Amino acid sequence: MIDDDTVRLAGIFIPYFRDKRIFAKDNGQRFAHYTSAESAIKMLDKGEVWLRKSSVMNDFSEIEFGFSNLHAAWNSPAGLKLKNLLDSMFEGSVKTIENMFDQEIANIRSGTFLTCISEHDHLKEEHVYGRLSMWRAYGNVALVLRPDVFMRETTGVLQAYSNPVDYHTPQSFQVAFANIVANVKNEFAYLQAQGGQMVWSWMLFMMRQMLICTKHKGFSEEKEWRIIHTPSQDKSPLIRNEIEVIRGVAQPVVKLKLQNVPEAELTGLDIPSFIERVIIGPTQHPWVQREAFATILEKKGVADPYGRIVISDIPLRQ
Template identity: 25%
Template sequence: MSEPTFLDRASEKLWVDFQEELSFPSSRPLLAHYTSIQTFEQIVTKEQFWFSNPLFMNDLEELQFGMNEGANELHKSEAIRLACGAPENHRKLLQSFDYLFNDFDSKHVLNTYILCFSEHAPEDNDGLLSMWRGYGNSGSGAALVIDTSKINENSESPLIVGKVHYASKVERKKWISEKLISLAEVISAHAKVEDDFFNAAWAWMHRLKSFALFTKHHGFHEEREWRVVYMSDKDREQSFKKYFSHLATNRGIEPKLKEGLHNSQPVVLGADVKR
């Protein structure tokens, strides 16, 4: 067996808390999509789900918090600075992260799309009252239930299925701080060449994207949310570009991803993919 690379070590440390048995595809729950009757009719007749861009979603602040807090704490981290040893190594890591962060912000954020579901118990014939109120037109809408055991796996798909984790702002800040200390330990013990500092930045950026997209304030925990997320940076062949569209709403023109059900590529892995 070959020696683990620096990136392997960094990724393993940053993802050690990932519970594979509770995540897709190991876990395959029923997922309910609550919506209005009008939208439900569109889904059925046009055989399309419309994914929303996070910049136009109600929980935009949650997503921004994860990314911005993770970036700021990396820059302020004394543990990371000391682990890098020489100032030029620390500078290389921060510059690499800033490049990756800005690249994602400028090229991929507007082409990231989310479709939200609520975990649904098989014996439940009523659904969640809070979900009916918030998304199901106060009970006069519909809930479309998806059996995820019918979804095939495709590790190359840019559609990622994942369970949302809930935590307070204090808890999320603590998570970020602890993860940076773990990353610092790997850097201190295993970073030998210049590329290792770039890879440290890449590993942190990759973990942070998942954290930001799949973590919400604990006040929303009753929703038991799962998400399907389209990650444009994983779509190397731009195979989903033809599904990009827009919708005129009272908030203006909103970008959408209109995914045809009959054209869907098999999804998979979990949100917290280590690749």
């Protein structure tokens, strides 16, 4: 059970991320991973999810977008106000935080592995058709996921966590940053009582979240979340690092095994529990793909595999 101080600190430093996670958990939020049929079959057959470096994905420019906005905010009038608050709270705070961030930034840029999923409305037509914009952008199969295992207060043995993407223009980012500064001002006495190390750690965590999980407002219809792992910081028996060649590029890949670890109280990660539905999107041979996915699901222990598969008849111009 998450403690009251953690909830309060998250509300101060990362209010958007905290509120989105609470809403998702309380409302049984489902997610969809839109991908190619080839990648989806590999994921199910091997029973693993691949997390890739942001630097070889579309997301690298987005991390730079987060960095440029954070840099601008840190040096804005709101940023100056925050620095004054921190230094008056604990002498030398700003220098300490900046040194911590400088040491962390290279690891964030090159040592962070992630995969992307999208919020999925399992109570509406999207559960049958999928989302047109995602079919156009990312592939012809959607794996609908039950994300309970990634919504827990601590990832424990898993050592991978999920976070929503926050969509901004440069202007709205500054507003969100100024709101956090106001939170720090309003909670000054409480934060001072927590001690410098606690406050510095939360400041670094806030900056990390802003870098990894900020995208331009124009992408907001993707409703994206990211599953994130940092090998240099987190170790897990379910995660291994290997080299793969993807689209002609040799690269390190983090592979997360889809299996339960009952002795570590990790459940809900096996394929029958984790994969709620397969939506086959616009494709030339939907019924052939349906048979292929049913065969894989049955092999992985899914009862009534055909009952888990839906063929979307959404028309998509080729």
